[in-house]
Amino acid sequence: MFESFEPDDRVLHSSGFKQEEVLHNLIHRIAEYEDAIKLKSIDDQLIFTQSTGHNAWLWVSKELEVQQRDDLVRQLAERVKDSGIPGISAEPxxxxxxxEAFCAAKGKLHHTYMMLKAYHCLEVRKPGHVSGSLLQAGEAHIPVVAEFTARFVEDAFGTSEQQENFLSYADEAVRAGNLYLWVVDGVPVSMAAIAHRSARHVRINDVYTPRTHRKQGYASAAVAELCQILLDEGLTPVLYADDKNPDSNKVYQTVGFVEAGQIADIKFD
Incomplete structure (x- = not known):
């Protein structure tokens, strides 16, 4: 019923998955980890991926009837019930x-931790009258990227973080060419990052503006300019946003992102 697969497997290019690829884009990234669990149904109607310590991601084809989906999901839950899975992320x-199937087998409870909206941008709407320009971050920007990332994590998860904890991440991202800054008069005032590239899409994350520079349109301008670069490369920008964060959702919608569906982030207790 299920078999392992490798990155760039045919199932990741199947017509069924491509119809919902924006919504399930993170599956591409997880499939690249060597130690990840990577399972698919033998008829390419289901994909299950999970990297150590993180939520599993699950796609099931909309071509299946509800009962067929539920039966297939129950069989999957039985297959992976002995795996250390802390939660599941999928269409609600x-x-x-x-x-329900996994927790029943394990004697656990579950709760919805977060609802994410998936977006893609097919045409950019650049905000007008925003001072500054987009700059690809260089080695000299590593400390500020680390500081921005620490504050981003603090805002997103409510945890107090030190800049030093993110220096290695900043160094790697900058050297890979994946960090962009919006700069005004030589001062970085906003940040956006490329999280991952797949065959058809580029996922953006870590969009952050320090509190002292907010409400100036800097994040919108940075994301818009980055999206235009990616569209010019022939790739579609995608991202996920917390459904409970109206400010970030408004920023993305303003510059041309269109909602492609929701992902439920469920944790197992």
Missing amino acids: ETAKAFA
Whole structure:
């Protein structure tokens, strides 16, 4: 019923998955980890991926009837019930079906931790009258990228973080050419990062503006300019946003991102 697969497997290019690829884009990244669990149904109607310590991600084809989906998900839950899976991320009904089956087998409870909106940008709407320009971060920017990342994590998760904890991440991201800064008069005032490139999409994350520079349109301008660069390369920008964060969702919608669906992030207790 299920078999392992490798990155760039045909299932990741199947017509069924491509229809919902924006919503499930993170599956591409997880599939690249050597030690990740990577399973698919033999008919390419389901994909399950999980990297150590993180939520599993699950896609089930919309071509299946609800009962077919639920039966397949129950069989999957039985297959992976002995794996150390802390939660599931999937389209809400699919996530619920897996969580119920998995937790019933394990004697656990579950709760919805977060609802994410998936977006893609097919045409950019650049904000007008925003001072500054987009700059690809260089080695000299590593300390400020680390500081921005620490504050981003603090805002997103409510944890107090030190800049030093993110220096290695900043160094790697900058050297890979994946960090961009919006700069005004030589001062970085906003940040956006490329998280991952797949065959058809580029996922953006870590969009952050320090509190002292907010409400000036800097984040919108940075994301818009980065999206235009990616579209010019023939790739579609995608991202996920917390459904409970109206400010970030507004920024993305303003510059041309269109919602492609929701992902439920469910944790197992």
